[in-house]
Amino acid sequence: MPKKRINDPEGMRRRVLDVAEGSFQARGYHASSLGDLMAAAGVTGGALHHHFPTKKALALAVIEERVAAAVQATWIDPVLAAPSAREGVRAVFEAVAAELEQQGYVRGCPLNNLAHELSLADDEFRVALARIFAGWRQAIADKMRADQMDGGSTDPDRFAALAIAAYSGAMSMAKTSQDAGVLRECLRGLEGLQPSPPPVGTIGKRRRRVLRRREVR
Amino acid sequence: MPKKRINDPEGMRRRVLDVAEGSFQARGYHASSLGDLMAAAGVTGGALHHHFPTKKALALAVIEERVAAAVQATWIDPVLAAPSAREGVRAVFEAVAAELEQQGYVRGCPLNNLAHELSLADDEFRVALARIFAGWRQAIADKMRADQMDGGSTDPDRFAALAIAAYSGAMSMAKTSQDAGVLRECLRGLEGLQPSPPPVGTIGKRRRRVLRRREVR
DNA sequence: CATAAAACAGACCGGTTGTCCTGTTTTGTC
């Protein structure tokens, strides 16, 4: 009696992307062989080739579907949900730092990892990665523009660029030293450019505003 | 008559390192084959193997001799020669941005490029790269501590970490977008954290100070 | 149920990679 087989194209595609995403982040694109991915995902060559004709196509799918989603989930969504762009950036920095310290190792930013390895290798890779960077920047800048507070003392585009650059660079150092501490140091340095006096606590944003009004009058 | 041969071990070693440094930066470590390097350097397999037994040994030499020297030449030396750490950082940012815009393409920071690809691959690589990052940071922090001006308003270690992170991240974005403009944007954002009020232009810092004094009085 | 397309299995192949190995030549040393 021949063993049954159930076709699950979406599930198989997802499994391959899961494994590829993890391997690309941990070992990089070139150091990840399709053989290893096939073994890790429990997928045969025929199935892999059916969903992703070439290794490049697989990487492109990882970038556009997984890396972009990761940036959205860990950065854009939290920032948009925060009371302000500055608050959002601070929250993400601390959340990532806490997560890294808890898990004990640093694998780096998925976007930056692939960007460094693939930007110069292939223009199609480069454009796909640049699009994610651009969306990331614009989301932070738009959020800052939407904040009616923080009266235009700092340019939103510059702030967004600096926040992302500081995060990317800090992650690079954290990955190399295997220590997330530099993330917190960069955040502290970043907080130094706030136009308002140094914050005392996190809560009470409304309260502070009331106090300030009383002081003025 | 057999052709003559002149042994030049140092020159040959230097040529190999030259080619390897360039290829590692342009294509990365894994994408650079020893065959290509041999052909580009005009070196036979025997000679290459004599000076560098393995590819890893070659990369380690590139890191410790070339990448470290590049960081020293483009960052540490200029910063130490500048009137202040802040001035030095600003000068390096602008110098690199100008150089990139002139040459028309962006290959990224040699240190960060290799750090991303090799930090997780091999611990020996990671430690060598981390040492360069640490020296970079300490040089800027020490310089800032040596400045008697800038009265302790910002922590030197934080400033150094932020400056390097912003530069590394900005180079990452510049490499991905093939546009050095983000370097200048990050520099502008970085200048916002200066204890002095926000600058209006780039030139005439002394002139503005005079004008401001007149306005005040 | 017929049938075509999609989904999957598994072997195969040409090319490349890094390394090793055996010689030959040059160079330093006594």
Next chain:
DNA sequence: GACAAAACAGGACAACCGGTCTGTTTTATG
């Protein structure tokens, strides 16, 4: 000049990689 070590030449090789190919099974469609 004898001689050992360093410097270099060049081929060989096993492992591996990515892609292709053929064949089989499942699924959708009518």
